[in-house]
Amino acid sequence: MKPASFDFLCPDTLEEALAALADGGGDARVIAGGQSLVPMLNMRLARPSLLVDIMRLEALRRIETSGDEIIVGAGVRQAELEAWTDLSRDLPLLAAAFPWLGHVQTRARGTVCGSIAHADPSAELPLSLVTLGGAVSLRSRKQKRRVEADDFFIGMMATDLAEGEMIEAVHFPKARPGCGYAFREVGRRHGDFAIVASAAIADEKGLRLGIAGVDDRPRVFPLPALDNDQFDDAINDIAWSLNARDDIHASARYRRELVRSLGRETLKEASRCRA
Amino acid sequence: MPRLNAARKHTIDFTLNGKAVSAEAENRMLLSDLLRHEIGLTGTHVGCEHGVCGACTVQIDGKPARACLTLAQQVRGSDVRTVEALAPDPAVLSPLQAAFRRHHGLQCGFCTPGILMSLDALLREQPDAGREDIREHLSGHLCRCTGYATIVEAALAAAEEQRKEETPNA
Numbered sequence: 001m002k003p004a005s006f007d008f009l010c011p012d013t014l015e016e017a018l019a020a021l022a023d024g025g026g027d028a029r030v031i032a033g034g035q036s037l038v039p040m041l042n043m044r045l046a047r048p049s050l051l052v053d054i055m056r057l058e059a060l061r062r063i064e065t066s067g068d069e070i071i072v073g074a075g076v077r078q079a080e081l082e083a084w085t086d087l088s089r090d091l092p093l094l095a096a097a098f099p100w101l102g103h104v105q106t107r108a109r110g111t112v113c114g115s116i117a118h119a120d121p122s123a124e125l126p127l128s129l130v131t132l133g134g135a136v137s138l139r140s141r142k143q144k145r146r147v148e149a150d151d152f153f154i155g156m157m158a159t160d161l162a163e164g165e166m167i168e169a170v171h172f173p174k175a176r177p178g179c180g181y182a183f184r185e186v187g188r189r190h191g192d193f194a195i196v197a198s199a200a201i202a203d204e205k206g207l208r209l210g211i212a213g214v215d216d217r218p219r220v221f222p223l224p225a226l227d228n229d230q231f232d233d234a235i236n237d238i239a240w241s242l243n244a245r246d247d248i249h250a251s252a253r254y255r256r257e258l259v260r261s262l263g264r265e266t267l268k269e270a271s272r273c274r275a
Numbered sequence: 276m277p278r279l280n281a282a283r284k285h286t287i288d289f290t291l292n293g294k295a296v297s298a299e300a301e302n303r304m305l306l307s308d309l310l311r312h313e314i315g316l317t318g319t320h321v322g323c324e325h326g327v328c329g330a331c332t333v334q335i336d337g338k339p340a341r342a343c344l345t346l347a348q349q350v351r352g353s354d355v356r357t358v359e360a361l362a363p364d365p366a367v368l369s370p371l372q373a374a375f376r377r378h379h380g381l382q383c384g385f386c387t388p389g390i391l392m393s394l395d396a397l398l399r400e401q402p403d404a405g406r407e408d409i410r411e412h413l414s415g416h417l418c419r420c421t422g423y424a425t426i427v428e429a430a431l432a433a434a435e436e437q438r439k440e441e442t443p444n445a
Contacts, residue, residue: 038305
């Protein structure tokens with residue numbers, strides 16, 4: 001349970017970081033808080049030749065509001081966003097998700113963008129980003145691009161991040177008045193990865209339900225209004241469409257049942273918050 | 276800063292328990308191993324080495340954090356506190372440690388250093404912490420002996436004592 005050896009670079013500028021990532025090819029990795037990456041290093045599931053520590057890059061350590069978006073830089077720790085004064089007003093879904101996200105001890109170090117980059121299929125931040133319809137800003141030495149969250153997560157711990165690229169920031173759409181938000185999950189132990197996590201948004205157009213922990217990535221679905229006759233069928237269809245599998249944590253059947261019950265609860269709560 | 280070669284040890288300067296230290300470590304060395312093997316402070320225990328059990332919890336810049344999920348390289352310039360910093364004197368326990376002893380908040384003691392460091396940070400940041408806050412902080416730790424109830428009682432007693440000391444006339 002010790003990492004294999006790697007070179008280490010703690011650059012003073014973003015340009016220096018991007019150059020090192022470009023030169024390192026696929027073997028160079030960014031390290032920020034390390035709360036997802038260091039377990040992978042310890043178990044030698046990741047064996048990078050170079051780690052680029054981005055935590056000294058002040059430009060990445062900002063939370064900014066720009067138009068309808070809250071932009072969270074790659075160096076912002078989860079605890080910093082959790083303590084951000086406008087969180088419950090501008091990002092109520094995240095305010096509801098944070099208590100489920102790891103532990104105080106891991107949120108103190110782990111970054112928001114690090115969890116997005118890790119792309120665990122049951123993680124709370126990727127689920128929140130996808131449900132809100134957010135986006136990810138990617139940067140390499142050659143280009144900057146913006147990818148919608150739903151296109152960024154492409155599979156189990158797999159993202160659209162290309163060789164030499166790093167996440168510069170994530171963009172969360174700001175809460176609008178008259179919208180309701182809710183988040184719940186079921187896990188073995190408080191703070192563990194979820195067996196199933198559910199995020200819901202209710203707005204004037206209808207309902208959106210995000211589900212993590214079932215498919216190989218977080219998925220989001222539009223739904224009819226709660227009092228609609230087809231509502232239960234719709235949520236059941238979602239449960240069956242999700243490619244649930246048996247593993248040591250839970251059976252596929254139990255996961256589908258959690259999608260139905262957690263989904264219904266979060267959608268109800270989001271609708272209540274809206275009213 | 277230059278690129279640090281994997282094959283060599285590199286100097287890491289940081290503050291440990293209030294004193295400036297300069298330690299040598301390979302890039303791949305974890306903070307938990309730096310503390311125990313290079314510096315010789317074995318109070319920080321190593322359990323699972325993937326961030327689940329919480330035994331290795333220390334404070335980095337005042338916040339509780341997993342030493343096993345932190346590379347030694349990442350604490351350059353930081354302020355690290357370990358369980359060795361709690362007792363004011365080798366013969367005197369800190370109020371939190373004394374409360375653990377009084378309330379049987381430990382049996383085998385393996386998880387205790389990590390739990391103490393989390394609760395010490397909690398009681399400093401939130402002197403009015405109640406049962407739920409304490410339980411929330413404990414959720415990041417595994418204890419296989421106590422069943423946690425005595426740990427919660429110890430922490431509540433320490434919090435109460437700390438509040439009395441801060442407002443002696445109340």
